[in-house]
Amino acid sequence: MSREIRLASRPSGWPVPENFELAEVESPPPGEGEIGVRNLFMSVDPYMRGRMNDAESYTPPFRIGAPLDGGAVGEVVVSRSPDLAPGDIVTHGYGWREYAVLDAGQARKVEEIPGVPLSAYLGALGMTGLTAYVGLLDIAHFKKGEAVFVSGAAGSVGSLVGQIARLKGASRVVGSAGSPEKVAYLIHDLGFDAAFDYRDGRIREQLAEAAPDGIDVYFDNVGGDQLQAAIDELRMYGRVAMCGAISVYNATEPVPGPNNLFLAVGKRLTLRGFIVSDHQARLPDMIAELGAWLREGRLVSMETVVDGLENAPRAFIDMLRGANTGKMLVRLAR
Amino acid sequence: MSREIRLASRPSGWPVPENFELAEVESPPPGEGEIGVRNLFMSVDPYMRGRMNDAESYTPPFRIGAPLDGGAVGEVVVSRSPDLAPGDIVTHGYGWREYAVLDAGQARKVEEIPGVPLSAYLGALGMTGLTAYVGLLDIAHFKKGEAVFVSGAAGSVGSLVGQIARLKGASRVVGSAGSPEKVAYLIHDLGFDAAFDYRDGRIREQLAEAAPDGIDVYFDNVGGDQLQAAIDELRMYGRVAMCGAISVYNATEPVPGPNNLFLAVGKRLTLRGFIVSDHQARLPDMIAELGAWLREGRLVSMETVVDGLENAPRAFIDMLRGANTGKMLVRLAR
Structure with missing residues (x-):
């Protein structure tokens, strides 16, 4: 039974x-x-x-x-x-x-x-880790020295994205989450450089304060207002890995998209959606890297x-x- | 003087x-x-x-x-x-x-x-031609056998995009324009497979009728409703070359973005903005290809x-x- x-x-x-x-x-x-x-x-x-x-x-x-x-x-x-x-x-x-x-x-x-x-x-060593790893490295093409913003940063994927970015030499790692406790956790436990509570509103202002020189990569777990704010703050040739849009999953009416999407032209932005199941071939690489960091205590799962x-x-x-x-x-x- | x-x-x-x-x-x-x-x-x-x-x-x-x-x-x-x-x-x-x-x-x-x-x-042999050429081939990565939709298709860039796609073996070329005369011009003079008048409204329905099997590439000159319709009709791994957004250039208030952008995740879409001045190195290739087509009378300028x-x-x-x-x-x- x-x-x-x-x-x-x-x-x-x-x-x-x-x-x-x-x-x-x-x-x-x-x-x-x-x-x-x-x-x-x-x-x-x-x-x-x-x-x-x-x-x-x-x-x-x-x-x-x-x-x-x-x-x-x-x-x-x-x-x-x-x-x-x-x-x-x-x-x-x-x-x-x-x-x-x-x-x-x-x-x-x-x-x-x-x-x-x-x-x-x-x-960290399963589909969640692979999602973070592939999205940051293969979809958003994060490179050492770049600034990264991740939404849903206290969640399963987001908490790994920020840590991988930090361990791979990001110039700045910024996260958003839904409570002051989570914001503190991101900064004190996961080593984010800055974090903010998206429920406080003023998302664009909070992001601009957290990343005063702008961002190169946005790892999007939520869509909505945070995607719009990220498009404002992205620098030239910035990239967005579109992993999910939890802010609209339970919507019963269509939710307006970012009203600044046209900025993608002048800033040469790339927004790219992905599904982790297409990227199984990267599982061994991910387990090798994240597994080593876990063993060494450098990555918090x-x-x-x-x-x-x-x-x-x-x-x-x-x-x-x-x-x-x-x-x-x-x-x-x- | x-x-x-x-x-x-x-x-x-x-x-x-x-x-x-x-x-x-x-x-x-x-x-x-x-x-x-x-x-x-x-x-x-x-x-x-x-x-x-x-x-x-x-x-x-x-x-x-x-x-x-x-x-x-x-x-x-x-x-x-x-x-x-x-x-x-x-x-x-x-x-x-x-x-x-x-x-x-x-x-x-x-x-x-x-x-x-x-x-x-x-x-055709200047920045306009280079915009069409680079956007279709280098940004949207158009490949032979794919279906292409271009907005502003009777305009300077759009009319070249559709023709380049046709000459390079697109399975279907669809354009939108702003009058019945332009629609007829696209089909009868430029060899588009289908075209529609966006001022008639029902943009998504018109696009779905014009491209019943969906599209692989959308070359976006206008933004707004047509981008939203294209996102609906894009197939898996579809690409959008974001060239401009003439529909919002004269707006005095923010214009809502596509309310279906989250579809980019499941369909693994890529939306990429570009500016032609970054791609001057491709000018000789473009002039060689488009110049030959012009001389041979295969490309209408x-x-x-x-x-x-x-x-x-x-x-x-x-x-x-x-x-x-x-x-x-x-x-x-x-």
């Missing part, structure tokens, strides 16, 4: 607990080439909100009545594949359930790093952990509202 | 004739290393509107009471430089006047192509020509309102 979270109904605007249902299911035994995995942690991510709509996107929408899915890390307990053995730790895409049966080819075995918790493979599958919908909703610092995870077993 | 057009006052919103004044001036004799040029044609371009504001931009603002400047082609009549001789035809940046004195290093000697009029060196310096302000204002088909020029001498 296992438990899973299903989509009960599609949210209109902000999701509510009633959009989800917890179900008990009997798991089938793994077939030839399959494995059975006891999930230890699952990830809740902003992009999942888009999949709850009945709309074509870069990933297919979740189906009503079916279990949700997403990143998870777990321990193989049954294997009918020569490639994996019981006791192996794997990451895979069948989260939102306590026990998963999947094709062994869909799982990636984790090479454990001493001193690094398994949950990191959903965060912050997590907000909620216990129990039954609390996963609440963790997801809270994450969308910014309740987390660092990566939001649900612990499914110890 | 020569005549020149000066900026009398800065326009607020749409420019009016009173913002300009015609003045008679006595030209100084060329000094050492300088040349005197009798201008034959001058260019009026959308970007000049931005320079009439008292605002920092990628080019410095025009000064009140001083002559305007911009692209011109003329004949050297006096030379105190070993590099140029009387009778040479040159392009340079001292338009808006009948006679110009400038450093010989600021002029570029034109290699005349038989059968190609000198005015083409302000259009359409012009709307107004006679007389005194009519240059009106030509500029009319161009901003879309009165021209192809390149808008002012003939200053025969």
Whole structure:
């Protein structure tokens, strides 16, 4: 017997607990080439909100009545594949359930790093880390000596973007977050040069004060007003990595775009959207670099952990509202 | 004695004739290393509107009471430089006047192509052609077999973008323009596969009908609603070359940006602004390719020509309102 979270109904605007249902299911035994995995942690991510709509996107929408899915890390307990053995730790895409049966080819075995918790493979050493790494280096083409601004900077991806930029020699790292506590965390714990609370308003003024010489790179997790402010502050040949737009995910009406986008012409700006799944080939590079920094204690991998599958919908909703610092995870077993 | 057009006052919103004044001036004799040029044609371009504001931009603002400047082609009549001789035809940046004195290093000697009029060196074989060429090929990375949409398609740059795309093997070339006559011109004279009148409204629907399988490249001359429609219709990995935003140049209030910009994430779109002056190194390639097409009659270089310096302000204002088909020029001498 296992438990899973299903989509009960599609949210209109902000999701509510009633959009989800917890179900008990009997798991089938793994077939030839399959494995059975006891999930230890699952990830809740902003992009999942888009999949709850009945709309074509870069990933297919979740189906009503079916279990949700997403990143998870777990321990193989049954294997009918020569490639994996019981006791192996794997990451895979069948989260939102306590026990998963999947094709062994869909799982990636984790090479454990001493001193690094398994949950990191959903965060700094997983898709979250790869998103930060690829977005900053391959999409925004950050170079040593440049100034970087990242929104959602206390979140899972943003907290890594700022740290990677700092460790790679940024001239200035600026972040925005949604509370004074998070702003203090960015500066005192993660080594940001400056940070501000976007809920205070005056976003453009706050950004201009935080980065008085302008910025070269904006890593955009939120869209909206912060993207507009960044376009104002970007220097010549600046780049925007468009990673997500959490500020509009729950909007029920179209949200106006930046009213200064035409500045991209004279400033020769590049705005580029990306999806991490296109960039799996960079995973080994990312794990090598970030893994070394983690071991050496130079990179902080912050997590907000909620216990129990039954609390996963609440963790997801809270994450969308910014309740987390660092990566939001649900612990499914110890 | 020569005549020149000066900026009398800065326009607020749409420019009016009173913002300009015609003045008679006595030209100084060329000094050492300088040349005197009798201008034959001058260019009026959308970007000049931005320079009439008292605002920092990628080019410095025009000064009140001083002559305007911009692209011109003329004949050297006096030379105190070993590099140029009387009778040479040159392009340079001292338009808006009948006679110009400038450093010989600021002029570029034109290699005349038989059968190609000198005015083409302000259009297809000048900065206009380079803008179209670089924007389509180097900024938007157009490749054979892709579908292209260009706004302002009956204008100077747009009419070349569509033709270059067709000549380089686009699967489909779609243009928008501001009248039924221009739409017919795009299809019947320039070989566009489809075109529509943006003044009819329903821009997104018209674009979707004109490009039922979507577009890979959008060459943006106008911004506003057409950029928003293009973002909707762009396919995965689509690119936008942001060349200008004539729809907002005369706005006195901020104009909302595209409300669907977040689609750039899931569709992995790239939006990139550019200024042609960064890409002078590509001029020889452009002249070789477009020059050959012009000689062979495969490329149409359409012009709307107004006679007389005194009519240059009106030509500029009319161009901003879309009165021209192809390149808008002012003939200053025969």
